Amino acid sequence: MNERDQYKNRIELLQGTLDMLILQTLQWGPQHGYGIVQALRLRSGDVLQVETGSLYPALHRLERQSWVKSEWKQSEAKQRARYYRITAKGKKQLASDLGRWERIVEAIGSVMYVKPEECE
Amino acid sequence: MKWFPSFGFQRRKRELQEEIDAHLQMAIADRVARGETAETARQAAMREFGNIPLVQDVTRDTWGQAWLEQLGRDVRYALRQLRKSPGFTITATAMLAVAICANSTVFSWIDGTMLRPIPGARDTGDLVSLQRGERTFSPTPPFSYLDYRDLREQNHSFAGILAYHNDWTSLTGGAQPKPVYVANVSANYFDVLGIKPLLGRFFLPEEEARAIPNVVLSYSLWKTRYGKDPAIVGKSIEVARHPLTVIGVAPEGFVGAAPGLRDDLWITLNPLGTDVWRMTHRDSDWLIVIGRLRPGVSRGEAAQDLNILMHHIVAAYPDQHLGDNRITLDPMWRSPFGVNGYMAATLPILLAFAGVVLLLTSANVATLTLVRFVSRRRELAIRQSLGATRIQLVRQMMLEGALLSIVAGAVALLLTSWTSKTFAWFFPTNSIPLILNGSMDLKVVIGIAVFSMLAAMLCGALPAWRSSQAPAAEVLKAESASISGGSHNRKLLSGLVVAQIALSLPLLICSGLFLRTLRNLATANPGFEQDHILTASVGLNIAGYSNDEAQLIRHKILDRVSALPGVKVATLTDWIPMTLIQKRSDAYPEGYVPHPHESLLVEDAEVGPRYFESLHIPILEGREFTLNDDEKAPRVIIVNQTAARRYWPGQDPLGKRLRVSGSLFTVVGVARNSTQTFVNESPEPMVYLSIFQDPGNETIVQVKTDGNPVDLAPAVEHAIHEIDPRLPVFDVRSMRESTQMASSFAVIQSTLAGMFALIGLVLAVTGIYGVVAYRTQLRTHEIGIRMALGASRVDVLRLVLLQGVWLTGIGMALGLAFALGLTRLIARQLYGISAHDPVTMVSVIALLGAMSLLACYFPAHRAMRRNPLTAIREL
Numbered sequence: 001m002n003e004r005d006q007y008k009n010r011i012e013l014l015q016g017t018l019d020m021l022i023l024q025t026l027q028w029g030p031q032h033g034y035g036i037v038q039a040l041r042l043r044s045g046d047v048l049q050v051e052t053g054s055l056y057p058a059l060h061r062l063e064r065q066s067w068v069k070s071e072w073k074q075s076e077a078k079q080r081a082r083y084y085r086i087t088a089k090g091k092k093q094l095a096s097d098l099g100r101w102e103r104i105v106e107a108i109g110s111v112m113y114v115k116p117e118e119c120e
Numbered sequence: 121m122k123w124f125p126s127f128g129f130q131r132r133k134r135e136l137q138e139e140i141d142a143h144l145q146m147a148i149a150d151r152v153a154r155g156e157t158a159e160t161a162r163q164a165a166m167r168e169f170g171n172i173p174l175v176q177d178v179t180r181d182t183w184g185q186a187w188l189e190q191l192g193r194d195v196r197y198a199l200r201q202l203r204k205s206p207g208f209t210i211t212a213t214a215m216l217a218v219a220i221c222a223n224s225t226v227f228s229w230i231d232g233t234m235l236r237p238i239p240g241a242r243d244t245g246d247l248v249s250l251q252r253g254e255r256t257f258s259p260t261p262p263f264s265y266l267d268y269r270d271l272r273e274q275n276h277s278f279a280g281i282l283a284y285h286n287d288w289t290s291l292t293g294g295a296q297p298k299p300v301y302v303a304n305v306s307a308n309y310f311d312v313l314g315i316k317p318l319l320g321r322f323f324l325p326e327e328e329a330r331a332i333p334n335v336v337l338s339y340s341l342w343k344t345r346y347g348k349d350p351a352i353v354g355k356s357i358e359v360a361r362h363p364l365t366v367i368g369v370a371p372e373g374f375v376g377a378a379p380g381l382r383d384d385l386w387i388t389l390n391p392l393g394t395d396v397w398r399m400t401h402r403d404s405d406w407l408i409v410i411g412r413l414r415p416g417v418s419r420g421e422a423a424q425d426l427n428i429l430m431h432h433i434v435a436a437y438p439d440q441h442l443g444d445n446r447i448t449l450d451p452m453w454r455s456p457f458g459v460n461g462y463m464a465a466t467l468p469i470l471l472a473f474a475g476v477v478l479l480l481t482s483a484n485v486a487t488l489t490l491v492r493f494v495s496r497r498r499e500l501a502i503r504q505s506l507g508a509t510r511i512q513l514v515r516q517m518m519l520e521g522a523l524l525s526i527v528a529g530a531v532a533l534l535l536t537s538w539t540s541k542t543f544a545w546f547f548p549t550n551s552i553p554l555i556l557n558g559s560m561d562l563k564v565v566i567g568i569a570v571f572s573m574l575a576a577m578l579c580g581a582l583p584a585w586r587s588s589q590a591p592a593a594e595v596l597k598a599e600s601a602s603i604s605g606g607s608h609n610r611k612l613l614s615g616l617v618v619a620q621i622a623l624s625l626p627l628l629i630c631s632g633l634f635l636r637t638l639r640n641l642a643t644a645n646p647g648f649e650q651d652h653i654l655t656a657s658v659g660l661n662i663a664g665y666s667n668d669e670a671q672l673i674r675h676k677i678l679d680r681v682s683a684l685p686g687v688k689v690a691t692l693t694d695w696i697p698m699t700l701i702q703k704r705s706d707a708y709p710e711g712y713v714p715h716p717h718e719s720l721l722v723e724d725a726e727v728g729p730r731y732f733e734s735l736h737i738p739i740l741e742g743r744e745f746t747l748n749d750d751e752k753a754p755r756v757i758i759v760n761q762t763a764a765r766r767y768w769p770g771q772d773p774l775g776k777r778l779r780v781s782g783s784l785f786t787v788v789g790v791a792r793n794s795t796q797t798f799v800n801e802s803p804e805p806m807v808y809l810s811i812f813q814d815p816g817n818e819t820i821v822q823v824k825t826d827g828n829p830v831d832l833a834p835a836v837e838h839a840i841h842e843i844d845p846r847l848p849v850f851d852v853r854s855m856r857e858s859t860q861m862a863s864s865f866a867v868i869q870s871t872l873a874g875m876f877a878l879i880g881l882v883l884a885v886t887g888i889y890g891v892v893a894y895r896t897q898l899r900t901h902e903i904g905i906r907m908a909l910g911a912s913r914v915d916v917l918r919l920v921l922l923q924g925v926w927l928t929g930i931g932m933a934l935g936l937a938f939a940l941g942l943t944r945l946i947a948r949q950l951y952g953i954s955a956h957d958p959v960t961m962v963s964v965i966a967l968l969g970a971m972s973l974l975a976c977y978f979p980a981h982r983a984m985r986r987n988p989l990t991a992i993r994e995l
Contacts, residue, residue, distance in 0.1 A: 034146040052169050056179040081142040
C-alpha cells in the first residue's frame, strides 16, 4: 500500500469525525489550518495529531459543501493566512454530527461496559 | 494548465501553495519561539507536514475539476511518450487510419445508397416499396393504374401511396434530340415524398388521369438545358415532338423515387391522352408503387391491409389477375426497384469484412503497444512507487491509444472524403441513368468517431491493464534481462498474434473465393456471342414517330446497316442481355393450369430477323424470325428451353399457343437458354416476339462485325442519320462493354475483399514477425548460454522457429473454423466454386503459413548468427 492509499484510508476512518472536530474548532472563532491542528492537539492533550494530508482535503471539501467559508487575513504575527469560518449551514451540520457521534459513543459504550451477570 | 485557463485553476493552485507555505511558516515560527534554531525548526516542520506535493494532490482531488487537470497532464505526458518513439506512432497511426478508412468508405457507400434511398425526400424510413407476386431481384412494375387507385383509396394503413413509371423519351426542338429519362407519376408523387417545388408548382389531383400536357423539370435539366431560366414556368418545351408546358422545377438534389436512378422530367400518367389502354385495363401492370406508412402502423399490418384489398380486387377481376397476387412490402433501403436490392446484397458483406480488418489492426497495434509497455515497465514501476494508482496508469496508457486513434480517425476522415466518391468507378457507362456514389455526411463522421473509439478501446485498454498489474517493487528489483515480459504478458502477446492470424485467414479465403468467382464469371459462357457485336440505341419510339413510320424506318435501318462493309449480320432488338435491365410480361399458355400462386411472368424481348444467328444462340427446334413475320402475318413467338419445358413438358412445343399482352401467339421455335441477367442465375422462362409484329419500347440496332465492333460505330451512326438526321442515336457500344454491368457487383466485392485481405496478410505477417523478433531479442542472453553449452545453430533456429510455427498453427486452426462460418454468408455471391472450396482453402493456408514462416525465419536467423560471447554479455 502506498502513501496515498494510507491517506485515503485514514480519511475514510475519520470521515465525519474529522469534519466534526474541525467544525467544532471553528465554533470558537475563525482559524487557519495550522491553528486548527494546534487547537485540536492542545484540546486533546496531545492525543489527536491531525495529518495535513487529511486536514487540507477535509477543509476544502467542507468549503465545497458550504459548511465553512474562507478568507485571507493577517495573523497576529503578521503572517498572511487563510482563515476558515463556520457558516450557518455548518453549524447545523455540526449539531447533527454531534448527535450521531453521541449515539455511536452511547452504543459502543453499552457494548463495552456490559455487566458480567447480563452475559449469562 | 494553460489549456484550461478559464477555470481559475491556476489561482486556486497558487492559493493552496500559499496556504501550505503559511502553515509551514507558522510552524517554524512556533518552534523558533520555543528556542529551536531556524534550520532545525524548518526541517522539523517539513517533516511534520509530510509529503507536500501529495497533500496538494489529494486536496486538489476534492475540487472536482481535478480530472480536467489530470486529463491535461496525461495528454501532455502521452504526447511526449508518443513523440519519443516516432516509428511506433507513425506505423500505428497509419495502420489504424487505413483500417478506419476501410470501414468508413464502405459505410459511406451504404450511407449514400441504402440509407439515402430517395435524396431530398422526408422521413424515408416510413416509405415502403410494394411488390406483387413472386419476389425477385429486379421485378417489373407490379400494378395497373386501376388496381393502384383502389389500393390507394381504400387502405387504412398509409398516409399516402404514390405510383410512377420510368421510361426514356427525348427532348426535341433542338438541333439534336436529347434522350432524357422521364417518369410518369401520380399527382400525389411529390406530396407523398415530401418535396416542395423550387419554382412553380407540382401536379394537382384533378390532373392525374387527364390529358393535360404539363411537365416538371429536374434541377439538373433546368440548369444544364435551360440555363436556370427563372422564367421557365409557363414556357413550352418539346418532348418527343409534343409541346408540354413547364409548371415547375424540382429542388436541387431530388432525382426521383427509384433509388439510384436519375429522372430528368416528370409528367402525369397520361399527359397526351395517348395511353388510354393502360389507364383503363387491370391487366396492364406498369406502375411502381411506394407508400408512406401512417405513424404507428407496422410494415406487417400494412401488408395485411393491402392483401385483403388485393384479395377483393382479384375476386372481382379474376381474369386480369392470374398467378400470384400476394403483396409484400420492403423498406426503401432494400427496395427491389432501383438498385438498392443489389446494394443490400453486396455492401453489408463488405462492411463485415472491413470490420474484421479493424479488429485485426487493433490487435496489431495492441501487440506493438504491449511490447512498448513491457519495455517501459521500469518507468511504470517508478511512477507507481511514487504514488500513482493503477487506475491512473491504465488511464494514462489508454490515453495513448486514444490519441493514436483520434489522429488516425482524423486522417481517415480526410481519406474518406475522397474514397467515398470512388464508388461510381465500379459501374461501367450503361444505358441505365445510374447515379450511385458514397456520401460524406454527419452519419459517416459519427461512424468514423465510433470506429476510432472502438480501435482505441481495443488497442489501448488491454495492454494497459495487463502491464500495470506487475508489482512495482519486483520490477524495480529485477534485472532487465530476466524479465522477458512476464508470463502474463507473454500469453497476451501470443494471444494477440493468434488472433491476427485467425482473423486474416478468413479474409484471405473469402477474397480468394471472390477472385475465383470473378474469373469464373469472366470466362463463363453466357450462351451468346459477346465479341464482335455492336449495339446502338435508336430513339425511334421517343422521337415521336407514328407506328407505321417507325416500322418503315426499322426496315430502312436494317437494309442500310446490313449493306455496310464489315457487317456480317444486322438485326434489331429492344433488349440487351446482362445489363440489369429486365423486361417481363405475363404469358398465358393455352391449356396450361398454373399452380396456385405460380407466377406467369416471363422475360420477353422483341427481336428482328436473324437475331439468334447474330448472337450464335442455337434454335433447337423450328425456325427463327424472318422479315415476313410482320403485322400482316400470323403472330409468332419463340420460347426458350425453360419456357418450353415448363409449359409443355414432354410435348412438342411447336404449334402451341401462348397469350401475351392480350394477343395470341403460335410457337414457331425453341431457342437454347442463354444468360438473361447474371451468369449465376437460374434461367427463367423467356419469350421472343418479332419486332415487326410487336414493336417494343426500345429500338436497338445489333450488328455482328468482322473485326473490332467499335470501329464500325461511326459508320452505323452515319447510316442511321442518312435515313433521318433527326433520329437520336445513343448508347453505341460493344456487347462486351454492356455485359460488364452484370459483373460489376462481383468486381466490387472481389476488389475490396482483395484489398482487405492484402491488408490482413501484411498485418498478420508483421504481427508475428514483431512478436517473434521481440521475444528472441529478450532471450538473447539465454540463447548465448545455450550456444556456449553446446547447442548448435540449427538448435537455435529450431527453437525460435518453433514458437512462431506453434502460434501460426493455433491461429490458422481457429481462423479456419471462423472462415467456415463466414464463407456461408457469401455463398450466394459465389459462382462456379463451392464456399468450402478445398483448393482455395489449401492455397490460402499454404500462403499464410509460408509468409509466417518467413516472418519467423528472419529473427531466428539473426539469433543463430549471434556470437555466443557477446550474447551472454548482453544484459
